[in-house]
Amino acid sequence: MDIDHPLALLGGLTPRRFMKRHWQKKPLLVRRAIEGFASPLARADLLALASKEGVESRAIVRDGERWRVKHGPFSARALPAASRRDWTLLVQGVDLHHPAAHDVLSRFRFVPDARLDDVMISWASDGGGVGPHFDSYDVFLLQAQGRRRWRIGRQRDLSLRDGVPLKILANFEPEEEYVLEPGDMLYLPPRWAHDGVAEGECQTWSIGFRAPARGELVRELLQRVADEAAEETSPLYRDPAQEAVESPAAIPPRLQAFARDAVAAALKDAPLLDRALGEALTEPKSNVWFESSRVPARLRGVLVDAKTRMMHDSRHVFVNGESWRASGRDASLMRRLADRRRLDARELAAASDAARALIRAWCEAGWLHETGESHG
Template sequence: MDIDAPLPLLGGLSPSRFMQRHWQRKPLLVRGAIPDVQPPLARAQLFELAGQDGVESRLVEQGDGGWRLRRGPFQRRALPPLSRPRWTLLVQGLDLHVEAAHALLQQFRFVPGARLDDLMVSHATDGGGVGPHFDSYDVFLLQVQGRRRWRYGRQRDLRLREGMPLKILERFEPEEEHVLEPGDMLYLPPRYAHDGIAEGECQTCSIGFRSPARGELARELLQRLADDADDDDGEPALYRDPGQPAVSRPGEIPADLQQFAADALERALADRDGLPRALGEYLSEPKANVWFEPGRVPRRGEGLVLDRRTRMLYDARHVFVNGESWRAGGADARLMRRLADERRLGAADLSRASDEARDLLGGWCEAGWAHGEAA
C-alpha cells in the first residue's frame, strides 16, 4: 500500500495524512468511502452464523421495560421478527468466518497489524441501537446497508447508568449528528461518545483496533517471562536460607527473601530478546474461539496465502505467528516480513526461500495457518 497516495476510503486523504491529522485525535466523516459497498454477509446467512458455536454474538433489545442483553448462539426462532423495531444482532469477529469480511479488513492495513482487533457487524431493525456509549479503542463505522443516524462528541462526563446490562452513558451530550448511508464511514477516536440509531433495517460494520491496558499488558508479559525464565539444571531455583537465625518478630519479611524476589524479576528481564519475544507472542495470539483445520502445502509453481484467521507479526529479530515465535535473519527474514505485510507470497518468492524456510512454511500449512495458492 502506498501510504502517501490519496484514498477514497479516507475522503481523499492519504493514509499518512489521516494518521497525522485524525488518528487518536479527531473524528472523520467520509461520504462514499466505499461506493457500491455490499454487506459481507447476507441477512439470512448472518442469522445462521449467529447460531453456530464458536461465533461470538449478542442480541440487544430496547422496549418499554428498558434494555435487554442476551448472548448467543441463537437459533433463528430465538431472534425477534424483523417487523419488531428496536433490536440489534451483533456478531463479533466476522472476519474470522467470512472471506468478504476479511477482505474488507485488509483495506485498513495502513494501521499496524498489532493494533487490529476485528470486524463486528451490527444488524438492526428500525430504531435499533446499543445506546449512547464510548469505546476505549479506535473504530471505523462503515454503513453497508440501510441508514443509521449517528450522534457523537468528545464528552468529559463518562459516568455510566447503574443497573444496566449495557455500558450506557448517564448523560450523553452529542456535538454532531449525521445520517450515514451505504458506503459512508465515520472514524471515531477512543472515548468519543456516540449513539447510532437505525432508520429502518440496516447493517453497519465496525472495524475496531485494540488498545491493551498497561496493567493487563504488564501481567501478561511478566507471566510469559516467568514461564520462560531458565532455572538451574532445569529444576526450579528455590529460596534457601541455611543461615537464617531464630526470630522474635516472625511477621517481618526477611531481607534475603526480598532480595531473592528482586533477583528473580531481574533474571526474567535479563534476556534481551525476552520482552520483545513475549510481546510479539502475546500480540499475535489468536482469540480463544479460533481454531484451524489442516491445510495443503504449496505444490511447485504455486504461491502461499495466510489463512484469514492467522495473525502474523514481526520485529527486528523474530517473526510471530499465532502466539509462537521464531528467530529470523537474512533473506529468509525479509521473505517472512513480506508475508506478514502482504499476507501472501508468490511462487517466485517461495522458490527463493531456503530449505529451512520452506520446511517452516510447510509446517504452517499443515497446521492450517497458511494454504497453497495457485498462480
C-alpha cells in the same frame, strides 16, 4: 501499501495525513468511502453465523426505556422477527468467517496489525441501536445497508445509567449529527460518545482496534516471562550464612533480595520481553481454531489464512502465539510474508530449505494455504 497515496476510503487523505490529523484526535466523516459498497451478507447469513458455537453474538432489544441483552448462539426462534422495531443483532469477528469482511479489514492495514482487531456487524430493525455510549478504542463505522443516524459528541460526563445491562451514558450531549448511507463511513477516536439509530432495516460494519490496558499487558508479559524462566536452569536460593531465628514467621531479608534480583534480571532482558510481546499480540482468540491439511509436494505460492495473526520485530517472526528467530534473506522473506500476507513461487524458491520446511509446516497446520486453496 503506499501511505502517501490519497485514498477515497479516507476522504482523499493519504494514510500518513489521516494518522497525523485524525487518529486518536478527531472524527472524520467520509461520504462514499467505498463507492457502491453493499453488504455481501444478508440477514439470513448473519443469523447463520450467530447460531454457531465459537461465534460471539448478542441481541439487544429496547422496550421504551427498558433494555434486554441476550448472548448467542441463537436459534432462529430465539430472536425477534425482522418486522419488530427497536432491536439489534451484533456478530463479532466476522472477518474470521467471511472473505469479504476480511478484505474490508485489510483496507485498514495502514494501522499496525498489532492494533487491528476485527469486523463486527450490527444488523438492526427500524429504530434499533445500542444507546448512547463511548468506546475506549478507535472505530470506523461503515454503513453497509440502509441508513443509520449518528449523533456524536466530546462527552465530558461519562456517568452511566443505573440498572441497565449496557454501558449507556446517563447524560448524552451530542454536538453533531449525520445520516450514513451505504458506502459512507465515520471514524471516531476513543471516548467520543456516539448514538446510532437505524432508519429502517440497516447494517453497519464496525472496524475496531485493540488497545490493551497497561495492567493487562503487564500481566500477560510477566506470565510469559515466568514460563520462560521456569524452563531454564537457574540458580537456587542459598543461605549458608543464615542464623537461627527467634521469629520463624519473618521472611528473611536475603530471600527478599534474591526475589527482587530475580525479577529485575528478567525485566532487564529486553529481547525476552520483546519476544513475549510478539507472542502475546499474535495469540489467536480462544474461539479460533485451524484445520490441518495435506500439502502438495511443490508449493506454487502461499497465502496467510484469514485467522492467522503474523507479525515481526527486528529479531523474530511471530505466528499465532509462537516465535522464531529470523536473520538474513530468510528474515526478509518472512517479514514480506507477514506484511503482504502472501508469497509467490519465485519468492519461495529463494528461501532456504529450512525456511521452506517451516512454511510447509505452517501450511500443514492450516496457518497458511497453498495458492489456489480456500483461505477465508
